[in-house]
Amino acid sequence: MQNDQLALAQTRGSVDPRVKRPLPAWVSTTALLLPTYGWLTLAVFLPLLTMLGFSFMSATPMGKTPVEFTLKQYRAFIDQPYLLRIGFNSLMMGFWTTLFCAILGFLAAVALVRATVGKAREALLVLILLPFWTNGLVRVFSWTMVLRENGFLDNILHMVAPDAGSISILYTRYAVVLGLVHGYLPYMILTCYIALVTIDDAIIEAAASLGARWWTILYKILIPMAAPGLISGAVLIFIPVIGSFMEPRILGGRVGVTMGTVIEDQFTQAFNWPLGASLSFTLLAVVLAIFATFSGVLRGRTAG
Amino acid sequence: MTNVKVKSVAKTYGPIPVLTDISTEFPEGSFTSLLGPSGSGKTTLLRIIAGFIKPDEGVIMIGNNDVTNVPVWGRNIGMMFQSYALFPHMTIAQNVAFGLERRGIKGEAAHKEVDRALEMVRLWGFGDRTPKQLSGGQQQRVALARAIVIKPSVLLLDEPLSALDRRLRQEMQVELLRIQRESGLTTIFVTHDQEEALTLSDKVAILDRGRIVQIGDPETVYEKPLTRFAAEFLGDSNFLSGKVENGAVRLSNGTVVRSDSALPGNGADVTLAIRPEKMSLATADSQPNRLSARITTVIYAGPVLSYILETPDGLPLKLFAQNRDGRVLREGETVSLSWSPEHTIAVAN
Structure with missing residues (x-):
């Protein structure tokens, strides 16, 4: 087979039009990178640029009002100081959700890695991923059934203690965080699982042989070694959570006013796209500032 | 401590x-x-x-x-x-x-x-x-x-x-x-x-x-070594099996082999282990235990020569020889091997 090809090549000689000169390196590099960057441009940069453009307009460019260039949308936080409080609440919502996800997700991942083997581990992983296959809206609404007055939670309580009052936490910030933790926990479990599964059993055994008990192993070995998983999980959760609007709206009711819902309102209710866009970019800037600060801290820790 | x-x-x-x-x-x-x-x-x-x-x-x-x-x-x-x-x-x-x-x-x-x-x-x-x-x-x-x-x-x-x-x-x-x-x-x-x-x-x-x-x-x-497994796992061994006869062991081909190990009573089955480096090519004054065998493979490893041999009745044997005089035997040659009763160890199967 190889010999045949060789013989053919020889008979064709050097005049074969199908034998091409190699392309210059920059051409092939560009060609190979084009799909990735092309897709990024289409799906990320163009929409973002459009939104950035909107944020400098005085009105949504679809009505009859003349559109002018303005920076006033970015003064929203100064003109409407209540936005500051909403922004702060959103950040706190993100903080608590990320914290609870980190604690629960990390412990779940540890249990998954350390306590199970083979088939059992695969089955548990599938169970963790299962909520992803159901509609998010359905998941959030099912929480209202559980948390409302005379809901599932109250019913269980009343079976044990019939005279007890309602423990409904629906339409509170707790309910919002609960719903968000439920929705975003799998991200943390998976990122931590990936980080933990690479840790050699012998490292944990070595620590135990040197006198470390389980809590020492946890905070001296497992958490530092799985830090990359915790960090990427936190990033994956914090960003969507502070911009979330579905969970706050359904589970938070009156108290569920967040940056996410405010921005959504600008687009869907108030039809003020420029304000919605400028709020989005302000939020983006805050998030980037937070991560820049933290990555500096983390880099400082690993270097020192 | x-x-x-x-x-x-x-x-x-x-x-x-x-x-x-x-x-x-x-x-x-x-x-x-x-x-x-x-x-x-x-x-x-x-x-x-x-x-x-x-x-x-x-x-x-x-x-x-x-x-x-x-x-x-x-x-x-x-x-x-x-x-x-x-x-x-x-x-x-x-x-x-x-x-x-x-x-x-x-x-x-x-x-x-x-x-x-x-x-x-x-x-x-x-x-x-x-x-x-x-x-x-x-x-x-x-x-x-x-x-x-x-x-x-x-x-x-x-x-x-x-x-x-x-x-x-x-x-x-x-x-x-x-x-x-x-x-x-x-x-x-x-x-x-x-x-x-x-x-x-x-x-x-x-x-x-x-x-x-x-x-x-x-x-x-x-x-x-006490058992065949020990003799085989730690180092190499040649194994001969036969029946005890008047304080010695008669192999199935009729050869009588002497051993310094304690042997069971007459007629009992016994396995003997001999280390390949304890065997040597027989010369006039050599040991009482002898077997003749044909060389099937020669492995030349510099200081040590390994020979893989086969007795006429098909028993595989190994021999490690020091490369002292630079003489290497050829494959196909038939040689006589000898070893001492002291190095003939009765092992449990």
């Missing part, structure tokens, strides 16, 4: 017995190798002594303490693993200090101990590096320093040299032996490398299917 006693230890995984009634003692300051093929239970025994596995039955004593129900972290053991198992997120000094910290030794006192341990493994001044910046051999030295710095009651080594290349492994063997002698630590060493076991240990225990088939000093275990 303490001895370790294992009393009637048994362990089964489901229906499979991994260890059956193991009782032995590892004397204070001794270096014992647990030698056996994979699945023989040697690693399980080590891990039971370490406390990673709970035995179904039996007692583990470290010194005068029954530690059978003491968890790993309370046993004061030093352990080395095949994969080094250094903590990758800590510096070398932090790695070595880990066990000291667990014992409440911190600050200047810990610093001194760490320095001394690193000096002992000839890695003084490497404290600020991370495990990634060291070679495999250096990492294993750090693991050794980390294990001995806590002054453990017993040093447990789980095939620690298997991941190193040949040169480095021999270097580390010397180092390990020096440090073991200096520290006087009771050491239990799991290996499947017979040469390593012979070189390093005061005592070799050969395990087969969950039992210790023989335990003794390397010379005795090698020269006087």
Whole structure:
């Protein structure tokens, strides 16, 4: 087979039009990178640029009002100081959700890695991923059934203690965080699982042989070694959570006013796209500032 | 510095017995190798002594303490693993200090101990590096320093040299032996490398299917194997089988072979083991035991020549000869082999 090809090549000689000169390196590099960057441009940069453009307009460019260039949308936080409080609440919502996800997700991942083997581990992983296959809206609404007055939670309580009052936490910030933790926990479990599964059993055994008990192993070995998983999980959760609007709206009711819902309102209710866009970019800037600060801290820790 | 006693230890995984009634003692300051093929239970025994596995039955004593129900972290053991198992997120000094910290030794006192341990493994001044910046051999030295710095009651080594290349492994063997002698630590060493076991240990225990088939000093275990398995696993052996006849053994081809071993009564079946290097090409004044055989393969390895032979009735034999006069026999030649009754060992099947 190889010999045949060789013989053919020889008979064709050097005049074969199908034998091409190699392309210059920059051409092939560009060609190979084009799909990735092309897709990024289409799906990320163009929409973002459009939104950035909107944020400098005085009105949504679809009505009859003349559109002018303005920076006033970015003064929203100064003109409407209540936005500051909403922004702060959103950040706190993100903080608590990320914290609870980190604690629960990390412990779940540890249990998954350390306590199970083979088939059992695969089955548990599938169970963790299962909520992803159901509609998010359905998941959030099912929480209202559980948390409302005379809901599932109250019913269980009343079976044990019939005279007890309602423990409904629906339409509170707790309910919002609960719903968000439920929705975003799998991200943390998976990122931590990936980080933990690479840790050699012998490292944990070595620590135990040197006198470390389980809590020492946890905070001296497992958490530092799985830090990359915790960090990427936190990033994956914090960003969507502070911009979330579905969970706050359904589970938070009156108290569920967040940056996410405010921005959504600008687009869907108030039809003020420029304000919605400028709020989005302000939020983006805050998030980037937070991560820049933290990555500096983390880099400082690993270097020192 | 303490001895370790294992009393009637048994362990089964489901229906499979991994260890059956193991009782032995590892004397204070001794270096014992647990030698056996994979699945023989040697690693399980080590891990039971370490406390990673709970035995179904039996007692583990470290010194005068029954530690059978003491968890790993309370046993004061030093352990080395095949994969080094250094903590990758800590510096070398932090790695070595880990066990000291667990014992409440911190600050200047810990610093001194760490320095001394690193000096002992000839890695003084490497404290600020991370495990990634060291070679495999250096990492294993750090693991050794980390294990001995806590002054453990017993040093447990789980095939620690298997991941190193040949040169480095021999270097580390010397180092390990020096440090073991200096520290006087009771050491239990799991290996499947017979040469390593012979070189390093005061005592070799050969395990087969969950039992210790023989335990003794390397010379005795090698020269006087008790079972066919021991003779085959530790070094090479030729096996001859026959029936006892008037204090000697008559083989199936009629040859009579003499042995200094205690033989069973007349008519009993017996297996004899002869080391290939104990056989020689017969000359006029040679030994009473003789067999003639045809050379089928010649393996030239420089200082040693290995011949694979076959007797007329089809019995395979091996012969190791020193390459003393540069004469190499050809394949196909028929030669006469001889050996002494002293080197003819009766073994249990």
